Amino acid sequence: MPVNFSVPYGKGWCGAASVTRDTRTLCRAVHLGEVTVHSGERRGSKAFGALLRFHRELGGLSQEALGARIGYSKSQVAMVEKGERRPKRLFVLKAGDALGAQGALLAVAKVEFPDSPDDELPREPSxxxxxxxxxxxxxxxxxxxxxxxxxxxxxxxxxxxxxxxxxxxxxxxxxxxxxxxxxxxxxxxxxxxxxxxxxxxxxxxxxxxxxxxxxxxxxxxxxxxxxxxxxxxxxxxxxxxxxxxxxxxxxxxxxxxxxxxxxxxxxxxxxxxxxxxxxxxxxxxxxxxxxxxxxxxxxxxxxxxxxxxxxx
The missing domain is CATH 3.30.870 (Endonuclease; Chain A)
Structure with missing residues (x-):
C-alpha cells in the first residue's frame, strides 16, 4: 500500500508523491526533504529502521559512532534499525539532529507508529x-x-x-x-x-x-x-x-x-x-x-x- 506525502521545495510545496513500502525507494524519497504525511498504512514494518540506516551510512557513521553522538549504545541503534525496538521520541530527535534528517525521521516515525502509546513515542523524553x-x-x-x-x-x-x-x-x-x-x-x-x-x-x-x-x-x-x-x-x-x-x-x-x-x-x-x-x-x-x-x-x-x- 502506498504512502502519500508532500515534499517541500523552497517556500512552497512541490506537490504530492506516492511511494511503495519498498525500503530503498522510501529512503531515497524521504531523503529529499522534510515530509508531511497525509495518509498511509496504519502500521509499517521496518521503514523507520531502514531510513535511519540509510542516513547513518550516508553520513559515513557506524552504529557505534552514531550511538556515541546521541548518547545511546551500539546495540540500541542496531535494534532500532532492525525494527526490533520502537524508538523513543528523544532517540528520533537526537538521531535526526546528528544526521541532518530530523524532519524525515519524525515523519516516518509517525507513519510507522501511529498507534504507539504515549510511552513509546512520547512528546517529552522519559x-x-x-x-x-x-x-x-x-x-x-x-x-x-x-x-x-x-x-x-x-x-x-x-x-x-x-x-x-x-x-x-x-x-x-x-x-x-x-x-x-x-x-x-x-x-x-x-x-x-x-x-x-x-x-x-x-x-x-x-x-x-x-x-x-x-x-x-x-x-x-x-x-x-x-x-x-x-x-x-x-x-x-x-x-x-x-x-x-x-x-x-x-x-x-x-x-x-x-x-x-x-x-x-x-x-x-x-x-x-x-x-x-x-x-x-x-x-x-x-x-x-x-x-x-x-x-x-x-x-x-x-x-x-x-x-x-x-x-x-
Whole structure:
C-alpha cells in the first residue's frame, strides 16, 4: 500500500508523491526533504529502521559512532534499525539532529507508529531516556545506590543476576541479555577520553548480598577494587551501623555535563525523576555532600571490600 506525502521545495510545496513500502525507494524519497504525511498504512514494518540506516551510512557513521553522538549504545541503534525496538521520541530527535534528517525521521516515525502509546513515542523524553542520553557525555557522575552495585561498576554476571531478580513481570532470557549488553556498553565511558570524574557511594549491605551466588559476588568485589585503583574513580561505602542518613529514601545520581550544566536523577520504589531546576537541584547536591561525609573514606572502603572478599 502506498504512502502519500508532500515534499517541500523552497517556500512552497512541490506537490504530492506516492511511494511503495519498498525500503530503498522510501529512503531515497524521504531523503529529499522534510515530509508531511497525509495518509498511509496504519502500521509499517521496518521503514523507520531502514531510513535511519540509510542516513547513518550516508553520513559515513557506524552504529557505534552514531550511538556515541546521541548518547545511546551500539546495540540500541542496531535494534532500532532492525525494527526490533520502537524508538523513543528523544532517540528520533537526537538521531535526526546528528544526521541532518530530523524532519524525515519524525515523519516516518509517525507513519510507522501511529498507534504507539504515549510511552513509546512520547512528546517529552522519559526520565531514564534523558539520563542515558546525558550519561555518555558527562564530565562527572556522582552516584548513590542503596540496594545493588551501581550499573557502571557491575560485572557482566552480576548485571545478569540483577536483571533476573526482582522484576515483575519476569523478563525472558532474550530481554535479560539485551539489558545486560546495554549495561556493559554503557561502561565504556569509564575509560573514555577525556576521562569523567566518577564517585560512588554504596551501602555496606551491598557487599554481602549474594546476587548470582558467592562466586559472582566475589568476582564483583574484586572488579570494584580494580576500578577503585583508577585515579578518576572514587568508591565509598556507607557503614551499616549508621542510625540514619539522607539516602534512605532512594537512589541518587548527579551529573555535570561537558558544558557545565548540572542535572540530577532520582529513583524510588515507584517512580523516578530527572531534575534540572533549582532549588531541588541544589538540595540534592547538598544531600550528596552529606552522604559522602558520612561514608567511609575511599581507602577505608577499599580495605573493607578487600576484607569481605577474602571472607567469601
Amino acid at each position: 526520565s531514564l531516556d534523558e539520563y542515558l542520553a546525558e550519561e555518555g557525555e558527562a564530565a562527572s557522575i556522582r552516584s548513590y545506590q542503596n540496594m545493588v552495585f551501581p550499573g557502571l561498576l557491575q560485572t557482566e554476571e552480576y548485571a545478569r543476576a540483577v536483571h533476573r531478580s526482582g522484576s515483575f513481570p519476569t523478563p525472558d532470557d532474550e530481554t535479560v541479555e539485551q539489558r545486560v549488553a546495554q549495561r556493559m556498553e554503557r561502561k565504556a565511558l569509564i575509560h573514555r577520553r577525556p576521562v569523567p570524574d566518577l564517585t560512588f557511594v554504596l551501602e555496606e549491605s551491598t557487599l554481602t548480598r549474594p546476587l548470582g551466588g558467592r562466586a559472582c559476588l566475589k568476582a564483583q568485589l574484586h572488579h570494584v577494587l580494580d576500578l577503585s585503583e583508577l585515579r578518576h574513580v572514587r568508591i565509598q561505602v556507607m557503614p551499616h551501623d549508621l542510625r540514619s542518613h539522607p539516602g534512605l529514601m532512594g537512589c541518587l545520581i548527579l551529573l555535570e555535563t561537558g558544558d557545565h550544566r548540572h542535572l540530577a536523577y532520582i529513583e524510588g520504589p515507584r517512580t523516578s525523576r530527572f531534575i534540572t531546576e533549582q532549588p531541588d537541584l541544589g538540595n540534592l547536591n547538598g544531600t550528596y555532600g552529606v552522604l559522602q561525609s558520612q561514608a567511609l573514606t575511599p581507602d577505608a572502603s577499599a580495605k573493607l571490600i578487600t576484607k569481605v572478599a577474602q571472607e567469601l
